[in-house]
Amino acid sequence: ETGVTQSPTHLIKTRGQQVTLRCSSQSGHNTVSWYQQALGQGPQFIFQYYREEENGRGNFPPRFSGLQFPNYSSELNVNALELDDSALYLCASSLNTGVEDTQYFGPGTRLTVL
Amino acid sequence: AQKVTQAQTEISVVEKEDVTLDCVYETRDTTYYLFWYKQPPSGELVFLIRRNSFDEQNEISGRYSWNFQKSTSSFNFTITASQVVDSAVYFCALSEAEGRDDKIIFGKGTRLHILP
Numbered sequence: 001e002t003g004v005t006q007s008p009t010h011l012i013k014t015r016g017q018q019v020t021l022r023c024s025s026q027s028g029h030n031t032v033s034w035y036q037q038a039l040g041q042g043p044q045f046i047f048q049y050y051r052e053e054e055n056g057r058g059n060f061p062p063r064f065s066g067l068q069f070p071n072y073s074s075e076l077n078v079n080a081l082e083l084d085d086s087a088l089y090l091c092a093s094s095l096n097t098g099v100e101d102t103q104y105f106g107p108g109t110r111l112t113v114l
Numbered sequence: 115a116q117k118v119t120q121a122q123t124e125i126s127v128v129e130k131e132d133v134t135l136d137c138v139y140e141t142r143d144t145t146y147y148l149f150w151y152k153q154p155p156s157g158e159l160v161f162l163i164r165r166n167s168f169d170e171q172n173e174i175s176g177r178y179s180w181n182f183q184k185s186t187s188s189f190n191f192t193i194t195a196s197q198v199v200d201s202a203v204y205f206c207a208l209s210e211a212e213g214r215d216d217k218i219i220f221g222k223g224t225r226l227h228i229l230p
Contacts, residue, residue: 090159096216103216103218
C-alpha cells in the first residue's frame, strides 16, 4: 500500500467525449506525476505538478491537461477522446526534495475508449 | 536522449530457480537515478529500488539483488529462489537528476512467470 489512491478504477467512454481522472497523493507529498500505460508497454510520462504548477510535460497533446489542488490531490483531464487513449492511467506522488524523490504509484484507472 | 532497454520480453522459470532480469540504459547525464518497479496483475506499480548513479555498490534485499555496472550501462535484477508470488511484469527505469522535473523513463518491461 503506497497511500496513493485513484478514482475511478475503470471507465468506459466513447470517442470525442471528455474524461476526468482523480488522484489523491500520499500524505505529505507535494508532487504528482501522471503516466499513460498502453497495453504491453511501459508507462509514458504525461506531466508533473509541483505545488499546483506544471513542472514538466511529456510528448502529449494539449488536450491532456491537469490540475493540482492545495491539498496536493490532482486531476487529469482528457478532451476529445481518441481510441488510442485507451490505457491504464497511473498517478505517482513524491516529495520534491532533490534528495529523496522516489515516486509512489497508485493502482491506476483503466480507461477504455469505444 | 534517455532510453531504457529490457531485451527480455518474457521469461518463464520453475519455482526455486534463480532468474536475472536484464536492463541497459542510455543517458547523457552524469547524475541520474535507476529504478526497478514490479507490476502485479492488479496494475499497481510497486517500488523495489532506487539507485544513484554515483553509487555502484551492489545491493541485496532478501531474495532480491541488483548489479549496477556503469561501465556497461547496465542495472540487472536477480531473484534468488524464485516463488510463484514473484510472477509479475518488472520495469527498469531511469530518471535524470538535473532537469526541472523528475520524470521517469521506463523500459517496456519483462513479464516473469514463475511456474509451480
